[in-house]
Amino acid sequence: MRHSKLVGKSIHEATKHSYLSVQLNPNYVDGSTQPCAFKVYPRFYRRVKLDENNSIHNFIKLTSCITFDKIYKDGPYQLRVNPSAGALYPTEVYVQIRGVDGFIDGVYHVEVANNCLTLIYELSDDGLEGYFIQNNRIVGFIFLVSCVYYRSSWKYQDRSIRYCFLDSGHHLGAIAASAYLHEKNIELIFDFDKLSLNADLGFENKEFISSCVIAGEVQETFSRRLRLSVPFVCGTDYFEVNQFVEDAYKATSMQPSHQHKLDHPKFNFHRDRFLENVWNRRSIRRFQGKSITQDIYWRIWEDVNQPIPTKNLEEIEIYSVVHHVEGMIPGIYNGRNLIQAGDFREKTGYLCVNQALAKDCAVTLFFVSDYENYQTALELAGFIGQRVYLFSNYWGIDCSGIGAFYDDETQDFLQTAKDVLYVMAIGK
Ligand SMILES: Cc1cc2nc3c(=O)[nH]c(=O)nc-3n(C[C@H](O)[C@H](O)[C@H](O)COP(=O)(O)O)c2cc1C
Incomplete structure (x- = not known):
């Protein structure tokens, strides 16, 4: 069996549930200790409020926003366009925007809590392309999905590695749905230099990139990797390390996936109904x-x-x-x-x-x-x-x-x- 498969199999094996394991460890947690599920960069970063009358703003907003908001006696209850195991929402989304009218070329964090984009990095001759496609630039959008893993490991411990990746996949699906509604072709990328990118985005050991989505035109121009690193900002209000999760992430980030010819789906949904449906998904x-x-x-x-x-x-x-x-x-x-x-x-x-x-x-x-x-x-x-x-x-x-x-x-x-x-x- 190939080494990559063995690595995955051993992580899968180590995180299995059985009747006995669930009896012995039912994952009870004190809800009042739940780590914060929203990442917010410091106030001095430049922000763009997402305006519902702007189609590009809507394209980005619909990838990650809150779609259900209620206040109960034990606090606010906010559900999102993407589902999440235990509603813990470990995933964050970043988007590089290049050559799009009305935007400074840069990497933005999608700040779900405040419905805005936060510009965390301005581009010059560099960009995210350097981590996955050599000698090309994307004019348009590059989305990154990351996991602030402690939000999930807080409750699910080692098995949270599965939920982080499943939630990332759901988030990719939410990006794909918004792209479909905004008539943009996308490509999902899983094999790239995630570890270097995590370091350059200042994630330390507390957040990791799981995948990437390209929605734009390819231009044959060289673009180097980020020339500066982004300062660390924690995605939770407190943190406890889970070494298993960190090791499992690293081990599965360095292995190639199975390769296949690129092929696009062709859906035929009624767009207004589909839009409504994305908002109402539950x-x-x-x-x-x-x-x-x-x-x-x-x-x-x-x-x-x-x-x-x-x-x-x-x-x-x-x-x-x-x-x-x-x-x-x-x-x-x-x-x-x-x-x-x-x-x-x-x-x-x-x-x-x-x-x-x-x-x-x-x-x-x-x-x-x-x-x-x-x-x-x-x-x-x-x-x-x-x-x-x-x-x-x-x-x-x-x-x-x-x-x-x-x-x-x-x-x-x-x-x-x-x-x-x-x-x-x-x-x-
Ligand atoms: C990876 C994943 C695993 C889930 N597992 C369960 C589960 O075992 N039981 C359950 O009742 N709901 C499960 N859910 C549903 C979540 O509880 C739900 O997405 C979350 O509470 C947010 O609600 P919403 O999907 O209505 O927005 C799961 C969701 C995801 C994405």
């Missing part, structure tokens, strides 16, 4: 066990399985355990093929740590992979997960991501040698 908390129609199920399936625009592609295979789809025999499916008929509602509920969601839904989806690069594979699972949310919600179907499951028992149930990376439930 995780369902409880299903009523109702059926969904087969027509809508396959429409969602076809669009979810459209090409992912990246050359660094790890294949994600989806097993669907059908409980209530009109006209379909309940059972385990691989794609359109029924592998084993049966009523597996109790079983999928149990496997997902006894969460009723995975029992009462219409279909429980299991994402498995035989990856080269574990980090890339988890991010792609999250990316596909964001498609499942958005396309299900678009057709009036409810959805939730499920990161907690008994790994080995789930793998045995599906009779696959591939690692189970993520589970999703859709239904009514």
Whole structure:
């Protein structure tokens, strides 16, 4: 087995849940000690307020904004355009803007808390391109997704490495959805010199880049790496190291992913409805066990399985355990093929740590992979997960991501040698 695969497999192995591990370590935390989930650069940085009448502002805003805001007695409750395991939101987004009217060429932090862009670095003959494409410049946008990992490791400890990457993938999916709405082609990049970029962006050990999205024109001009480093700003109000997470990140950042020809999806959604849908995307908390129609199920399936625009592609295979789809025999499916008929509602509920969601839904989806690069594979699972949310919600179907499951028992149930990376439930 290749070294890269072994590295990923060992991280996966070390972060498995089992019936016993969950009993022994149920991840209870004191909510009042939750680290801050918003990064804010110091006040002296120049800021651009995001204006809803400006299409470029909207393109960037829709990648990361708050879409649901309520004050409860125990404090504010803010949900975002991207879902997140435990609503802990470890991910941050940065965007390099070059050659776009109305913007200083620079690297900006998307400041979700205050709906603005913070200019953290002005470009000269340098830029982010130098870390992933030599001798080229991007006129337009380069997004970076990063993780302030302590927001998640605070609760989920070592398993948080999975959630950081899955959440990053969801965030990439949110960027892809905004790009689709603003008619921009994108390319996702997972293989680049992340470690140097983390150092140059001043992240120390507390934040790490997981992926990058290009949305712009390629120009054949040399651009060197950032000439100056950005000062460190902490993304949380306090911090505790998790050595496992840091080591797992580093080990999976230095391995190449599986390579593939770049291919773009072609969606045909009604744009106004899709925009509304992006704003209203939510995780369902409880299903009523109702059926969904087969027509809508396959429409969602076809669009979810459209090409992912990246050359660094790890294949994600989806097993669907059908409980209530009109006209379909309940059972385990691989794609359109029924592998084993049966009523597996109790079983999928149990496997997902006894969460009723995975029992009462219409279909429980299991994402498995035989990856080269574990980090890339988890991010792609999250990316596909964001498609499942958005396309299900678009057709009036409810959805939730499920990161907690008994790994080995789930793998045995599906009779696959591939690692189970993520589970999703859709239904009514
Ligand atoms: C990677 C990931 C794992 C998740 N795991 C679970 C889970 O095991 N159980 C659950 O009820 N919700 C789960 N969720 C849903 C989150 O709780 C939800 O996204 C978050 O509370 C924010 O709510 P929203 O999605 O409605 O914006 C998960 C979400 C993600 C992205």
